[in-house]
Amino acid sequence: MTQGDPEYGHLSPLLEKYAALDPDDPRREALRDELVTGFLPVAQHIARRFNNRGEPLDDLVQVATVGLINAVDRYSPERGTDFFSFAVPTISGEVRRHFRDLGWSMRVPRRLKDLHVSINTAVSNLSQDLGRAPRPSEIADQLGVPVADVLEGLEASEAYRSSSLDEMLSSEQGSATVGELVGEADAELTRVDFQQALRPVLAELPERERTIVLLRFFGNMTQTQIADKVGISQMHVSRLLAQTLDRLRTRLDPDTRSG
Amino acid sequence: MSDPVAPCSRPTADAPPLRTSITLPQPGTVLLDVHGEVDTLTAPPLEQALSDLLAEQEADRLVVDLSGVTFLASSGLAVLIRAAHRAADRRLRLRLVTASRAVRRPLQITGSEQLFDMYEDVSAAVD
């Protein structure tokens, strides 16, 4: 799909070249910059999707770009997977992780958050010195704070992990209906720039095949999860995906391949 | 080949506090993210999620991110150990990401950490 895309098609050979280069090849850096710059709109789109959640867009774009860099670094074309179906979840994952960390910082008072950081440091220093796990009183001594504060800090660190912080971020799967999931996957698709090329082809697919492709590549679901949602076996999903991708490839390649 | 019976997580209003989700961070790698407390009530949904993870036949790298887990009882350990054996049948070792004492300690004290490849953060485990 990358190949046939007018906006990103030219980056495909660069991805292959990049993946083939030796890790310490001096040409890598320039090539990586070119790839990251080229795919930057994808990172920006994903970042925008998480906008209006109280975080500056600039920060989100920065986090998404880190995800993009990871995707470029880890992508291996010989696996036969399209770059987008690999990069989109990688980038979204990075942004989600950012929100998860942030969730803790938003809900926990600043004072406790700072305390948590210093407790963590004290715990690892003391464990090393003592050769065992420290006691709250030892942590308090080390930090020069009352034991009560340490207890509060330890409790807060438990509380933030067990609370359902990432509810808004992980609620996209689980109890959602197929319709909702397809809706979300579809929305994800509109945020990806190569949709113009893909959309008409997807529209030609029978509904079930279209659902499966959307869930797999834009809903970030596994074959097993799709199988469960759609009510067929994982083997069946796998077969349908293979057939469908074949179809998409032959439909996309002859008339949209640029150059 | 039987069809899967349940999704990896099906939260309801009174569901035990455990959240799981499966993602594909990169080709060949499947990541199961677990959040919450794993005890007798929540071990069964974890077991289901692990089966879903193991059902990903194309993957050769199976990662279970437990950094969001704040409690791990023996029932949870047992489920993880069974999953490690099932992975071993496919000549794979499960990769566990553990960030907290609440998870590391039970694994260490029972010696079960030897069954897994252990990581302290998820980016190292999926690499």
Next chain:
Amino acid sequence: MSDLDFPTSAETLDGVSTVEVRTSANAALIPTIRAVASDLAARADFDLDAISDLRMAVDEACATLVDVAAPSSSLRCTFLVRRERIEVRAEVNAGQPDAAVSTDTFGWRVLQTLADDVQALRTPGVDGNGPTVGIRLDKHAGDAPR
């Protein structure tokens, strides 16, 4: 140690504070009991591993007992907070006359590893009631502080 206070438990003359928690014998309530256990251990200045171990041991003991408890009975959990150690006694009224804590399970092995001492308790029931089964465990605070 002496500058620590125990806001949740009253200290008696022999230096033992007693905290008792009673819930319905329902697995959904065990998180509350294990939270009490880890709070008591933290306030008694147990080292962080010992806190974690006690929390897990109490969970294990309660889960084992809830399994054999009679329907709509209760689970009683008593914490005796002593200097440098906590003793826990958990008990339920069992549903079946021959009910007992099984000690040949993975869970029991974990419990033995976590606690410094652990025992299964059993008192035969009278007048056709099921027996009272319980678990007593002891956990030390960890190596002495500097």
